[in-house]
Amino acid sequence: MARRSARSRRERDGLQGTERLRQLGLAWHRARLSSVALGKYIILFASALHIGWAALLLADPEAAGSTPVSLITRLCGGPYRSAFVLVITAVVAMVFPFIRYRVSARTMGLMLIPQQFLLFVSAGAGIYAASVGHYADGVDRPWSFILSDQLPTILVALLYTAAVLEAAFDPQVPERPE
Numbered sequence: 001m002a003r004r005s006a007r008s009r010r011e012r013d014g015l016q017g018t019e020r021l022r023q024l025g026l027a028w029h030r031a032r033l034s035s036v037a038l039g040k041y042i043i044l045f046a047s048a049l050h051i052g053w054a055a056l057l058l059a060d061p062e063a064a065g066s067t068p069v070s071l072i073t074r075l076c077g078g079p080y081r082s083a084f085v086l087v088i089t090a091v092v093a094m095v096f097p098f099i100r101y102r103v104s105a106r107t108m109g110l111m112l113i114p115q116q117f118l119l120f121v122s123a124g125a126g127i128y129a130a131s132v133g134h135y136a137d138g139v140d141r142p143w144s145f146i147l148s149d150q151l152p153t154i155l156v157a158l159l160y161t162a163a164v165l166e167a168a169f170d171p172q173v174p175e176r177p178e
Contacts, residue, residue, distance in 0.1 A: 039163030040097035046115055046160050047090035054083035054090070067129045067146075068122035068153045070136035075121065089115045096167075105168055112164050119157035126150025 053072075056063040057079040064073040064082065076082040093115040100108065125136060130147040134140045141149075 039166045042156075042159045042163040043093050043097060043112070043115075046119060046156055047094040049156065050086040050090040050115065050118065054086040057083040057086075065137040067125050067136040067150060071121050071125040072118060086118065089118055100167060108167060109164075112167070116157070116160055116164060119153075119160050123150075123154040123157035126153050 053063070053069050057069065057073070061079040063069060064079040069082065072086070073079055073082045076085050092111050096103075096108065096111045103111070126146070127150070129135050130143045130150060133143050133146070135146065
């Protein structure tokens with residue numbers, strides 16, 4: 001009899017464990033970065049960063065030599081075009097938090113993915129500079145120095161991705177706007 005009760009207890013605990021795992025999985029699926037949606041602040045921060053870079057490019061084209069902006073400047077074909085692209089993507093992304101519940105997920109992607117691309121380009125330039133041991137303007141430094149200097153740009157790109165995913169999986173965002 002003791003053997004039978006031990007077996008049924010293990011079976012019962014196994015079912016409870018499976019149910020508990022299922023509930024944890026559902027909770028993880030609905031998880032957010034925090035109880036308050038922080039994505040809008042990350043998006044606004046990235047937009048402010050891009051507008052700042054654009055202002056510096058317009059004020060002095062030599063700012064194109066900075067590591068996070070250098071690759072964007074090469075891709076866009078110069079400091080003035082880069083400033084234009086940075087401002088347009090920043091403004092479009094800054095509008096998103098105000099209209100997020102009135103647009104579809106596809107429109108949301110069209111609004112946020114260009115800025116995410118620019119952030120990853122900047123992060124990639126920082127990672128590359130650390131790996132080769134010199135900044136985009138040719139100044140040699142140890143890889144750890146460059147990586148610690150470029151780490152904020154890399155982290156913004158990763159946090160922005162988390163913000164986009166948080167917005168994409170928000171149950172209040174309609175699949176198709178009404």
